[in-house]
Amino acid sequence: MRIENSFIPVEGVGETTERRLWGRGVTTWEAFDPAVDVAGVGSTTADRIDSFIAEALTRLDDGDSAYFDRAFPSGERWRLYKNFREETCFFDIETTGLDERRDRVTTVSFHQGGETTTLVAGEDLTARRLREQFADASLLATFNGARFDVPFLETSFDVDIDTPHLDLMYPAKRIGLSGGLKPIEKELGIDRDRPDISGRDAVRLWREYERGDEAALETLVSYNREDTVNLRALADAVCEALDDEVFVAAPDGDGD
Template sequence: MLRHTFVHLPGLGPSTEKRLWAAGIHTWDDFLDAKTPPLGSVKVPMWRDELAASKERLAAGDADYFGVRLPPAENWRLFFDFREHLACVDIETDGTPKNEVTAVSLYDGIDTVRTYAHGKNLHDFADDILEKKVLVTFNGRCFDAPVLKSHLGATLPKAHIDLRNVLTGIGIKGGLKKCELHYGVDRGDLTGADGYFAVVLWREYVKTADPALMETLLAYNAADVLALPVLLAHAVNDLLEQTPFADRYRLDIPRPGVNPHVPDPRVLRRLAWAFSRK
């Protein structure tokens, strides 16, 4: 989709992009090869230069270049060219104003989930994230990313698909669990658990050092990232319907990946009250 994208150009918005598509200017090359300017604008020469630079940066695999130029709700367009370089990320914190990080999950969107726990391997995340090019989160621009930068010193990709921005753009609002429910994502034994449940798990773990509590916390956190590619695929397909390219790029909806952690039934029974807290 990036090669069909023009909204990353300075001063060119969605309505102008749609005019280009309607005029048969579907790709960067179409624009660059046009014998007459496809738009009556003094910015056309600048846009030609920007598109030539865009071709170079895409060939170089520079996701950050596009991440800082695309509007936040349009970063989904990065998916097709960088699907093998995704970092689906979610964090849990201690529920205090300090936002001490208790757990982090990192999923490549395909088959590998890495989890990080406070007091164990938490700071390994800052090294592992450097391997990735596109960050995928839910509400991460407002919460996860700033906390990871300030608390773990992590250098995150500038290319960031925040699904809260993307889904809001197609009229699907609410928290992660509500969006999962909209698309039929099943969390199994963790259905009904929310962020407060994760806070309770951490506080109980601090008191008891019971490894079953940490295992359940990591299972809950991993479930968050495993759902992100499912929501992303649904959102991308919905957004493609607003373009001339839906038939070319429509995605199969993946199943959530395998959770490397298993919530402890004993813990779930004991803390069931936290599931229903509103």
């Protein structure tokens, strides 16, 4: 599902009306006709849809993901993914604990455009490098990053992370996938090259590295990098499932 299939950013158009539009064959902005006879779409709403489409087409041509992030309900942010997939930055952090004011970030990995980069504390993990990594992203994708990764980085490095953010934990729950990232990966058949390690293992590996064990850092970095690569596979699977559930099935009825 692409942004161009969506009408819910328009004032007065909820999920029910959007599905009615789809059911009448108005599945893209291009297909919209103000004269279409759809329950819930009077002349005022039709004018709003027309105005939104005119603005949105320009914004989409400009790659303005922030505009659509503001326009869409937060629970529908997954609809941005297909349009901005190649400019999505998947990232994950490892830390020495769960308290962003007391503990520290040890590694941060980013996966974007097929390339994976890892920043390591004491080497190249700085506020400047973080800003550089996020600069080219139209969309950020994490798992539980809204509650953990983003605030941890903002507090630890005094940075503002304001790029539109798709936290995959929430759309995953919407399709019945709950729990941690690793169990969800297993349920979806997303493989890992390395055995799973826990958050406690990640802390232990960092402590071993601080005592001079370079192999421990290699293991930690490899684990962190695999998290970010697998986030892309997770985003693909979750957004495809939501596509099937929300968009493809929509014409079958006027559901809520």
